[in-house]
Amino acid sequence: MWRDTVLVAGKDLRIEARSRVGMSQVAPFGVVALVLFAFALGPDRTTMAKGAPGLFWVAVLFCTVLAVQRSVSVESVDGARDGLRLSGLDPAGLFLGKAAAVAAQLVVLEVVLGVGVVLLFGAKVTVPWLIVVSSVLGTIGLAATGTLYGALSAGLRVRETLLPFLFLPIAAPVLLAGTRVWQAALVGGTPSDGSQWLRLLLVFDAIYVALGVVVYGPIQESA
């Protein structure tokens, strides 16, 4: 399974490095979203700093939709999805590989968006480790759910519109928990304020990674 995970993740990341869709389209989209949020909140730096955690995670959520759609679409050309099925790859390895590739792209995007939040919203990080841990856990959760729901919508002609519809409500716990942890880390909270939300992220990750490992194969065969 791990061999297949590495193989699939490497393939997806290589495709991403070649096409540069993530850095040339998805990351700029996220930055533009942050700028528009800043415009909407007005010039008051205090208001912007308070809203920064939520806006960061909303931007990450939108970028996740784009990254997952890209991950699905590369398998839609020239019967590539059938090729993957025919190769006999372990479905669990396939799921973990595709999720890992999405997660790697999200990490880069989060760094870009994190810098954007600091610069645009004047946010100050008071508990850095909370930011790092919550981002890692949130990324795993978003990549796992996105990959799972991406597979669900893969065989459908309306997948571009269906995926956000399916994915965004399911990802709401990540938005909520991530925002709360970032508030604790940015707006002068204490680590204990964020730790209970970290547990929620951990449970969310465990559920969706396990679910993906088990059901990705059957979903792929029926898509």
Added chain:
Amino acid sequence: MALPNPSTPAVSFQNAVALSGRFPLLAGVDLEVAPGEAVLIEGPNGAGKTSLLRVCAGLVSLASGQVSVFGLDPAHQRNQVRRRIGMLSHASHLYDDLTVRENVRFGVRAAGAALDRVGPACDRLGLVGRLLRTPASKLSAGQRRRVALAILAARWPDLWLLDEPHAGLDASTRQTLDELVGEARASGVTVLLASHESEVVESLATRAVTVIGGRVTAERVLLGPQTRSGVGPSPLATPMLPTGVPGSLGVPATPVASGSSAASSAPKESAVHVA
């Protein structure tokens, strides 16, 4: 490559029915293919030839009846079956952003096969030099098919499922494909070829099965694999047999006719109607 057990049919269909919604893809197919046999599945467009191959590959499940591939159920033992089959279909299964070399290497590694045959397979299919570094998005349809064929040749699975194998190929590559099929058979590989142009591919097979309306309606015994007529020897012709199997270096192979003289006459055949 695991050699098939000769006592188990390579492929067995028993009253196999497959549906797409309410539309029947297969309407009660009975077919048995022995290990090492090359069977041509012929019939008009929409007859169920591709569906038959896709059922073998576990890409389509049966609504009723039974199918087994090397004694395994493709619907429930998918990965075990798929590791032993290779399918050349209408789609090439390539990634546009990867180069030819990367696509071949990924296809071979994903199937769990060794990479040592990638180079010879690419050479054999004329995928050399700058072409190896070309992204698949820049390839013509015929070149894409050559890459798919290179993956199949590098993997060398036990069962080859070839759907309209000559479609989109130039004369030289058709010749190479024919030689590969001959070498595959010589090494014990089972081959199922689906084509509506049976005269083009029947020289590759020992038996032809006619499928119409999702049923096997007739079968013919063919003379056997020969190189197609009217095509000169391929400049790429280098034996692709894996080491340690009949036909490889130092191991006697079943001779496969090459050149045009042996194949200049149409294969003799006897018709046996089964339904």
